[in-house]
Amino acid sequence: DIQMTQSPSTLSASVGDRVTITCRASQSISSWLAWYQQKPGKAPKLLIYKASSLESGVPSRFSGSGSGTEFTLTISSLQPDDFATYYCQQYNSPWTFGQGTKVEIK
Amino acid sequence: EVQLVESGGGLVQPGGSLRLSCAASGFTVSSNYMSWVRQAPGKGLEWVSVIYSGGSTYYADSVKGRFTISRDNSKNTLYLQMNSLRAEDTAVYYCARVIGLTLRFWGKGTTVTVSS
Numbered sequence: 001d002i003q004m005t006q007s008p009s010t011l012s013a014s015v016g017d018r019v020t021i022t023c024r025a026s027q028s029i030s031s032w033l034a035w036y037q038q039k040p041g042k043a044p045k046l047l048i049y050k051a052s053s054l055e056s057g058v059p060s061r062f063s064g065s066g067s068g069t070e071f072t073l074t075i076s077s078l079q080p081d082d083f084a085t086y087y088c089q090q091y092n093s094p095w096t097f098g099q100g101t102k103v104e105i106k
Numbered sequence: 107e108v109q110l111v112e113s114g115g116g117l118v119q120p121g122g123s124l125r126l127s128c129a130a131s132g133f134t135v136s137s138n139y140m141s142w143v144r145q146a147p148g149k150g151l152e153w154v155s156v157i158y159s160g161g162s163t164y165y166a167d168s169v170k171g172r173f174t175i176s177r178d179n180s181k182n183t184l185y186l187q188m189n190s191l192r193a194e195d196t197a198v199y200y201c202a203r204v205i206g207l208t209l210r211f212w213g214k215g216t217t218v219t220v221s222s
Binding site: 032038055094098 | 141143150151152153156164167200206207208209210212213214215
């Protein structure tokens with residue numbers, strides 16, 4: 001099975017900061033990677049698919065990049081609504097999630 | 107409007123069974139890939155199972171042989187039959203509509219607790 005490793009596990013940041021989360025796959029998954037945002041007590045929400053495509057309705061401050069085994073999610077200017085947990089997910093064979101990155105207020 | 111509403115969760119003893127339902131509206135379940143994802147208390151997301159529009163089914167190793175995904179086209183509903191439940195199956199279970207192989211629409215989840 002393909003393992004997904006996210007770093008860091010927790011990230012402390014301030015409003016306006018540029019934030020980057022990394023996700024590594026145990027083998028190449030081409031660009032078959034998605035990013036989700038989850039807030040406490042809520043279902044996850046799709047942000048990015050196919051590594052770098054922005055889901056409709058998601059603010060443009062979110063962006064994704066990478067291919068193969070290394071991927072990043074970047075929030076260009078952190079907003080109060082962005083404090084949440086973020087998960088990467090590969091959908092190459094069939095689906096596995098990273099362990100999550102909690103973005104908290106510094 | 108796409109809606110997914112899960113039900114059927116509850117408290118069950120180890121070794122017991124439970125069937126989760128996911129009622130869909132705004133689209134046709136049988137024409138889509140549909141999936142179950144779970145989240146143990148305080149933990150991350152874990153993919154559980156998927157059913158393709160053609161009927162093929164796949165499972166995570168952790169539930170293979172114990173869980174069965176199915177759908178009722180007449181009710182536009184997805185199911186997850188869970189047998190031989192263990193404490194580690196305790197989680198919120200979400201159903202999701204899959205589009206482009208990503209989990210695009212999610213229900214609010216139903217809670218399963220396995221405990222004596």
